[in-house]
Amino acid sequence: MRAGRRVAVWGAGGAIGDAFVQHLAAAPDVVEVFAVSRAARPAPAGKIRTIAGDLTVEDDVAAAAATVADAGGNLDLVLIASGVLHDAAAGIAPEKSWRALDAAAMARVFAVNTIGPSLIAKHFLPLLARDRRVIFAALSARVGSISDNRAGGWYAYRASKAALNMMIKGLAIELARRNPAALCVGLHPGTVDSPLSAPFQRNVPAAGLFTPARAAAAMLGVLEGLPATASGRLFAWDGAEIAP
Numbered sequence: 001m002r003a004g005r006r007v008a009v010w011g012a013g014g015a016i017g018d019a020f021v022q023h024l025a026a027a028p029d030v031v032e033v034f035a036v037s038r039a040a041r042p043a044p045a046g047k048i049r050t051i052a053g054d055l056t057v058e059d060d061v062a063a064a065a066a067t068v069a070d071a072g073g074n075l076d077l078v079l080i081a082s083g084v085l086h087d088a089a090a091g092i093a094p095e096k097s098w099r100a101l102d103a104a105a106m107a108r109v110f111a112v113n114t115i116g117p118s119l120i121a122k123h124f125l126p127l128l129a130r131d132r133r134v135i136f137a138a139l140s141a142r143v144g145s146i147s148d149n150r151a152g153g154w155y156a157y158r159a160s161k162a163a164l165n166m167m168i169k170g171l172a173i174e175l176a177r178r179n180p181a182a183l184c185v186g187l188h189p190g191t192v193d194s195p196l197s198a199p200f201q202r203n204v205p206a207a208g209l210f211t212p213a214r215a216a217a218a219m220l221g222v223l224e225g226l227p228a229t230a231s232g233r234l235f236a237w238d239g240a241e242i243a244p
């Protein structure tokens with residue numbers, strides 16, 4: 001692994017996002033971690049540099065990118081760990097039936113899960129180094145796989161992640177022209193104990209519910225081993241590819 005790696009994590013206030021930040025900050029080969037979160041948090045000492053930003057506001061995304069660029073840019077890794085599945089205050093809950101479809105809730109889910117990561121790509125892909133293996137990875141979800149959808153429901157979340165997967169595919173094609181060694185991939189973290197999954201953990205066996213730290217470590221390990229030919233595709237925490 002190259003020494004002196006510089007990384008950025010979006011959704012750093014989330015369970016998995018925070019685990020990514022902690023894991024990367026503890027890695028000897030990482031020198032700087034830009035941790036972007038909606039809440040402006042005090043910057044801890046050491047390698048972590050916090051940046052306030054909402055991925056649904058393009059000015060915020062552009063300002064975060066400018067902060068990283070001013071600090072030297074030249075990133076090795078960009079991770080997007082943001083996402084929404086339910087938010088009572090915003091009227092968002094995974095739909096059990098088409099009867100529950102709601103335009104405003106759907107628009108919000110797409111804004112956070114699809115459009116926000118696309119804006120991050122627009123402003124952060126140019127910050128990736130061009131002369132070495134670099135990675136842009138967004139947390140997607142197995143339930144965004146169209147071929148894997150056997151249970152139905154969860155319309156907006158599934159569709160927003162399927163659309164994110166299509167964004168990743170297109171971005172990977174364009175990114176390869178700029179740097180053939182670059183990777184742009186989606187990741188499925190497994191079922192992880194977090195506020196996002198909390199209401200849906202009842203039927204998950206204890207052994208199948210990962211801590212955020214375990215999921216983050218597993219996914220970083222997967223990223224380390226992926227060849228450039230993996231770009232544009234979706235991988236689970238165990239390295240297995242998930243079909244679109």
Ligand SMILES: NC(=O)c1ccc[n+]([C@@H]2O[C@H](COP(=O)([O-])OP(=O)(O)OC[C@H]3O[C@@H](n4cnc5c(N)ncnc54)[C@H](OP(=O)(O)O)[C@@H]3O)[C@@H](O)[C@H]2O)c1
Pocket residue numbers: 010011012013014015016017036037038039055081082083084087112139140141142188189190191192193194195196197
């Ligand atoms: N947990 C699971 O079992 C599981 C399974 C499959 C996929 N995933 C995916 O993994 C990613 C991380 O999820 P997590 O489990 O770590 O969830 P989480 O703890 O709820 O974190 C999600 C983070 O997304 C960011 N976010 C930005 N805009 C948001 C908005 N409008 N509403 C809510 N959150 C917003 C927030 O980060 P800031 O506070 O830093 O702004 C929030 O903390 C998501 O993309 C999720 O879809 C999770």
